Each structure stands twice: as structure tokens, then as C-alpha cells.
Ligand SMILES: O=C(O)CCC(=O)C(=O)O
């Protein structure tokens with residue numbers, strides 16, 4: 001559950017959508033604090049480019065990523081199982097702030113680095129079985145503001161497009177991952193780097 005402090009804050013607001021919960025905290029970190037975290041994460045995280053197999057052919061995904069988790073937690077995706085890296089001090093610091101705002105604990109975090117507008121992530125839901133039934137996922141954005149889009153799986157008329165500024169926190173909860181897909185589209189416009197951290201609680 002999101003705690004009262006978060007719900008009562010002037011700086012955070014719920015987005016009115018059916019079949020799921022979505023909250024945005026546009027200035028979760030102030031600009032200077034967000035600048036500092038961007039630099040540290042850019043330098044310190046173990047960024048690498050994963051490859052995915054589509055119809056028997058392998059492709060590099062259009063972004064760099066890094067996966068951190070409590071010891072012993074592993075995560076399966078694209079037929080692979082991977083152990084998370086050990087938390088870094090900067091990540092523990094950010095995680096504590098995010099946990100306080102959400103009133104939730106997180107034991108894992110997927111980081112993405114979008115190098116420019118040619119990087120993005122396609123339509124998907126964060127609905128891996130290890131996340132449990134209705135996961136709360138807290139998504140921190142740093143750097144280049146990018147558009148985050150959602151579309152309802154059944155009702156094709158339902159769409160949402162949100163601009164995620166430097167230092168913002170987006171929280172997804174309720175049945176959102178069952179009923180909606182989300183993506184970060186590529187863009188033709190010249191763009192700088194963006195770092196996104198998604199905090200998750202693995203149940204297994
Ligand atoms: O970069 C973002 O804002 C979204 C990333 C995302 O959806 C994911 O990593 O599952």
C-alpha cells in the first residue's frame with residue numbers, strides 16, 4: 001500500500017485510470033540532487049547490452065541495463081535466469097527514499113540506460129510470475145525527459161502518455177500489469193541520456 005505521507009503530498013498525484021493504479025511524483029528529487037545521482041549511476045552501475053532471441057535470430061536490445069538484487073534472488077527473462085548484482089551504496093540510498101515514499105520494501109532493481117532517442121523499450125507488462133499478483137513497481141527517471149506510454153489490453157480506446165521529467169518517480173500498482181501494457185518509444189529527436197531505475201519486490 002502507498003502510505004499516507006505519499007498520498008497527502010502536494011507533489012504527488014494519482015492519474016485517473018481504470019483497472020490499475022498509477023501515481024506520479026514529478027519532482028521526487030530536486031534538480032541538483034537528481035544531477036548528482038545521474039552522474040553516480042552513470043559511472044558506477046555495471047551497464048551492459050543484453051541480447052534477445054526473436055525467431056531464432058539474436059539481436060542486441062536497444063538500451064543498456066543492469067540488474068541488482070538482494071543476495072540469492074534471481075530473475076528469469078527470455079529463457080535466461082540471472083542472479084542480481086550486489087547493491088551499491090548509492091542504490092541503497094535511493095532505494096531507502098523510494099521505499100519511504102511508497103511504504104513498500106523492494107529487493108531488486110532493474111536499471112536501464114537509454115543512450116539517445118534510438119534507445120527505448122517496446123510494449124510489455126511487468127508481469128513475470130516472480131513479481132506476484134499485483135506488484136507495486138516504482139520507477140525513477142533521471143536525465144533526458146522521455147515519453148512513457150500506456151495502452152489498455154482490452155479496451156483499445158484507453159491510452160495514456162506521460163512525460164517523465166528528470167528526478168520524477170512513477171509508481172505502478174493495483175491491477176495495472178494485468179490490464180495495461182507500457183513502453184518507452186524511440187524518438188527521432190536529438191536526445192541525451194536517460195537513466196531509469198525500476199524497483200521491484202520478488203516474491204520467490
Ligand atoms: O524506462 C522506463 O521508463 C520503463 C522501463 C520499463 O518499463 C522496464 O524496464 O520494465
Ligand SMILES: [Mn+2]
Nearest residue numbers: 124125126182
Ligand atoms: Mn516495464
